[in-house]
Amino acid sequence: MSAPLARIDVRRAFGPVVEGExxxxxxxxxxxxxxxxxxxxxxxxxxxxxxxxxxxxICFFPTAKGGIAAGWAFFDVKHKxxxxxxxxxxxxxxxxxxxxxxxxxxxxxxWSPHPADVIRTxxxxxxxxxxxxxxxxxx
Amino acid sequence: MRLTAxxxxxxxxxxxxxxxxxxxxxxxxxxFWNAERFVPITNAHMMGDIEVMGDAxxxxxxxxxEKRARCAIPITTNARCIDFAFAEGLGQDPGEAAKExxxxxxxxxxxxxxxxxxxxxxxxxxPHLGEHVAWGDTGTVIYANSVFGARSNFEAGPAAFxxxxxxxxxxxGFHLDRHRKGTFVVRLEASLDDLADWGAVGxxxxxxxxxxxxxxxxxxxRRAPVADELKHLGAALASYGSMAMFHMVGVTPEAPxxxxxxxxxxPPDEIVIDDAALERVYAGYDLRDRSANLVVFSGPQLSxxxxxxxxxxxxxxxxxxxTQVFVTTSHGVKSAARELGYLADIETAGATVLEGVCFYIxxxxxxxxxxxxxxxxxxxxxxxxxxxxxxxxxxxxxxxxDCVEIACTGKLQ
Numbered sequence: 001m002s003a004p005l006a007r008i009d010v011r012r013a014f015g016p017v018v019e020g021e022x023x024x025x026x027x028x029x030x031x032x033x034x035x036x037x038x039x040x041x042x043x044x045x046x047x048x049x050x051x052x053x054x055x056x057x058i059c060f061f062p063t064a065k066g067g068i069a070a071g072w073a074f075f076d077v078k079h080k081x082x083x084x085x086x087x088x089x090x091x092x093x094x095x096x097x098x099x100x101x102x103x104x105x106x107x108x109x110x111w112s113p114h115p116a117d118v119i120r121t122x123x124x125x126x127x128x129x130x131x132x133x134x135x136x137x138x139x
Numbered sequence: 140m141r142l143t144a145x146x147x148x149x150x151x152x153x154x155x156x157x158x159x160x161x162x163x164x165x166x167x168x169x170x171f172w173n174a175e176r177f178v179p180i181t182n183a184h185m186m187g188d189i190e191v192m193g194d195a196x197x198x199x200x201x202x203x204x205e206k207r208a209r210c211a212i213p214i215t216t217n218a219r220c221i222d223f224a225f226a227e228g229l230g231q232d233p234g235e236a237a238k239e240x241x242x243x244x245x246x247x248x249x250x251x252x253x254x255x256x257x258x259x260x261x262x263x264x265x266p267h268l269g270e271h272v273a274w275g276d277t278g279t280v281i282y283a284n285s286v287f288g289a290r291s292n293f294e295a296g297p298a299a300f301x302x303x304x305x306x307x308x309x310x311x312g313f314h315l316d317r318h319r320k321g322t323f324v325v326r327l328e329a330s331l332d333d334l335a336d337w338g339a340v341g342x343x344x345x346x347x348x349x350x351x352x353x354x355x356x357x358x359x360x361r362r363a364p365v366a367d368e369l370k371h372l373g374a375a376l377a378s379y380g381s382m383a384m385f386h387m388v389g390v391t392p393e394a395p396x397x398x399x400x401x402x403x404x405x406p407p408d409e410i411v412i413d414d415a416a417l418e419r420v421y422a423g424y425d426l427r428d429r430s431a432n433l434v435v436f437s438g439p440q441l442s443x444x445x446x447x448x449x450x451x452x453x454x455x456x457x458x459x460x461x462t463q464v465f466v467t468t469s470h471g472v473k474s475a476a477r478e479l480g481y482l483a484d485i486e487t488a489g490a491t492v493l494e495g496v497c498f499y500i501x502x503x504x505x506x507x508x509x510x511x512x513x514x515x516x517x518x519x520x521x522x523x524x525x526x527x528x529x530x531x532x533x534x535x536x537x538x539x540x541d542c543v544e545i546a547c548t549g550k551l552q
Binding site: 012013014028030032033034035036037043044045046047063064065067068069070071072073075076078079080091092093094095097098099101102107109 | 164167168170171172173186187191192193194195196199217275276277292293294295296297298311312349350351352378379381383500525526528529531533
């Protein structure tokens with residue numbers, strides 16, 4: 001296995017090791033405010049990722065927005081087969097964590113360096129919660 | 140996490156499978172946040188309806204009931220997605236309504252008090268200073284932490300339910316003194332005459348500080364705010380900023396002075412909010428096709444005093460033909476408003492008053508929007524203006540009296 005092209009250390013992490021295509025957002029996220037929970041596409045008018053599917057993606061969001069209802073939403077979208085593989089937050093809130101843990105979905109918080117400096121949308125990355133690292137595998 | 144003998148017994152399954160699953164889940168969440176231990180709680184408040192849970196959550200809840208899950212402390216439910224008296228008229232799915240009825244039955248069987256309100260803090264339970272609770276939705280949490288000085292994190296549906304099963308929650312975030320201090324100062328120079336103004340303050344402050352651990356300390360109030368104003372402020376801060384606590388010097392219990400509110404923090408600067416800042420918020424909305432066929436008073440549910448005020452504004456008036464107005468409130472408030480005549484004032488004008496629900500989580504809302512040709516949604520709630528976006532509404536915040544004028548004239552300005 002070749003060495004990763006870049007590495008991000010995260011502060012907190014939960015969930016299984018996952019690999020997938022990165023989607024890097026400059027705007028925060030809520031599965032309730034922003035996501036169509038029947039298609040897995042971000043539909044909130046004006047969201048920086050409007051029109052983007054998060055299905056099977058490793059999603060990088062700077063912040064978490066709102067809302068308690070998000071707590072059930074990840075479990076719901078996972079069972080519909082449209083969940084992301086991992087949620088990587090700069091700053092998150094308890095609901096995102098409670099929801100992700102409930103759905104056994106990989107989630108992390110805090111990053112160094114900032115993903116905008118090393119990861120681009122479309123890159124192939126791996127999230128390893130036990131080691132608290134995200135690695136860029138190929139682009 | 141360090142576990143007590145009781146907690147260890149739960150984890151070993153000696154209190155049954157449901158409690159074991161609950162505490163195992165809570166430990167995973169607690170470890171993410173580096174919680175060292177659990178803290179006992181007295182009250183929980185959970186979101187659980189078919190719109191937010193989906194079929195997967197519904198099946199999970201059935202499973203929990205089969206495992207004989209029974210809540211050990213009082214737990215109430217948040218606003219849900221169907222008011223059964225209006226489900227057919229609103230074109231809501233009968234199959235989903237049947238699931239919703241079953242969810243309510245399952246929750247009751249598991250010792251959950253199905254109050255269906257997001258204003259539990261105004262109508263059901265008011266925790267005291269320092270009391271630990273496990274609440275969601277976000278508006279309930281920020282009110283508990285800020286106005287009562289109680290202690291809660293945002294607790295999602297599964298988390299609040301788990302907390303009620305075990306009678307405890309992981310000790311992190313706002314259960315700890317160190318996270319409860321003001322992290323920045325906001326000076327209020329605006330007149331703040333309407334509930335929407337307080338929500339607009341929450342929008343301005345929340346958008347600039349999208350961080351769960353940011354705690355604004357407000358100064359400069361010209362008068363003591365009332366509960367409904369603090370409710371709209373808190374709901375908007377939680378919604379736009381994902382915040383769970385604020386201080387208001389001389390008003391909230393942990394802020395007898397600015398120094399006490401900041402607790403040693405020394406924020407470098409302060410935000411000043413004046414009338415011009417609020418006007419910029421109102422002027423900032425795109426009016427699109429200027430359609431004014433949907434006006435909503437919801438998110439949070441209206442208190443009895445809000446119902447009275449809205450009733451007096453609508454008394455003797457009629458909604459503009461083609462404009463629909465929805466009001467949501469709790470079962471108890473609607474019942475009281477009926478007794479007191481406020482409901483008649485609102486309904487005679489042509490508005491629809493739904494109980495036990497919130498507009499933004501109504502089952503089938505996107506389809507309802509399409510069927511009714513709604514593009515714009517006008518509201519005096521900054522929170523609902525923010526959160527309904529995924530249903531593709533174009534949203535516009537207006538003051539309460541302006542919302543009533545728009546509803547009665549059909550003219551959006």
